[in-house]
Amino acid sequence: MMKQLVFTIVFLFFFSFAFAQIPHGDLDNYKREWIALEENARPLIGIRSFTVMGSKYYLIVDPMTLETRIVDSKLLKVRSRDSVQVNKSLNGTVYERCFSIVRKTENNLQDAGLNFRLPKESGINLTIDLCPSHKPLDKDIFEDVLSAFKGLDSTLPLAVSVSGKWLLNHPDDLAWLKSLEKKGIEITWINHTYDHVFNSKPLVSNFLLSPGTDLSYEILANEKLMLKNGLMPSVFFRCPGLVSDRAIIEKLLSFGLIAVGSDAWLAKGQPVHNGSIVLIHGNGNEELGVRDFIKLLQTEADAIKAKHWTLYSLSEGLEQYPN
Structure with missing residues (x-):
């Protein structure tokens, strides 16, 4: 007893x-x-x-x-x-503002949600996707961030979109990621679905739009797995492939989740601006995006040292974005 x-x-x-x-x-x-x-x-x-x-x-x-x-x-x-x-209790809150922002793009086939540059930021919002993969974590991303900001910022916020199938296959990589908190990296954990469904069909029948996909299961099963692994699920959600439709976005909102897109998917050659939501994959499958991000850090090295360029948390600046 x-x-x-x-x-x-x-x-x-x-x-x-x-x-x-x-x-x-x-x-x-x-x-x-x-x-x-x-x-x-x-x-x-x-x-x-x-x-x-x-x-x-x-x-x-x-x-x-x-x-x-x-x-x-x-x-x-x-x-x-x-x-x-x-819903009325949310009036005037940042949470309500996010719902309003997301609904402006909910009819997009791709990149619905927060997919824009945030105002008044000198730097970027870094998001790193971990889709299912048998390859090891691209640790260079995180190590180069620590190196670039060494001695400058005590806390370095970034977001990691984690899928359940990645979690299940990468316990050592996950332990390494969690250890980065002691070095100042503050991770916002984003739900990236449990299965990360993917097929060879067009986007209208792919990812979460694949026939038979159970979005409720994809959300809840992954959150439970995140909690089991000591990760705090955030209020953010990243759709696999950034693919969705109005019904998916509305269901995410009904679960209290804010879809996060990107205005700067590096592997697609999209340019980075101050306030950009930058997307790279850290699962070993996107060498180009990782290389371009490391090049970005090198390009901004002087601005970083002068504290004119930094990393931002996704939740920063949303209260200033117009509805």
Whole structure:
């Protein structure tokens, strides 16, 4: 009995900081929520709930900062479960602004969502996709970032879009990525679906538009796997191939997720500007994109040293972007 109590206390302590390796079987009834919550008078939105050893938890979003956390339900006050009231509670928040921005491009076949340069930024928003691959992680990307900013910035934000099939096949690479936090790299973990469906058909029948694709499963299964591996799912989502349609974007929004596109996919030769959302693949399958990114760091070396060019978090600057 005492042994079980000690285990429970230790588990909950680490889980509260989102670093626990959560056994898949211990995370039960993981499901979508859309609920207005409150923590110490601070409004929050619950987008997922689940139980661990009989205790209920929420994956919450701060609607002003877009930060996500896991919080014990006993520490939260339920303000409303009515979807209309929950939506009203978002008025004037950054979260609401993101929904509005995303809906402007939801009819795009490719690159819907946040796909633009963010204003007032001197630098880029770096996003690195990890699609399924048997090749090792391109560690050069991260090592060159650390080298370029050595002695200049204590925190270097970037985003990694991770697929479930990549996670399952790269435990050592994942451990290495997680270790980078000690060196100052702050990773925003983006859901990139569990299976990352791909076929040889045209885009209208490919990726998430492939017949029979279950988007709910792709979202929730990957989030559960991320949590199991100690990764905090962010509010962002990257569609495989950047391919979607209106129905997909609306479903993502119903799950509280913000689609992230790119205005600078380097392997496609798209130019980089200040505030660009840069896309490269770090799964060993995009040598050109990685090479172009390293060249970009070299080109901006003087600006980096002068602190005139840096890396930004995806959540920065969105409050300034016009609806």
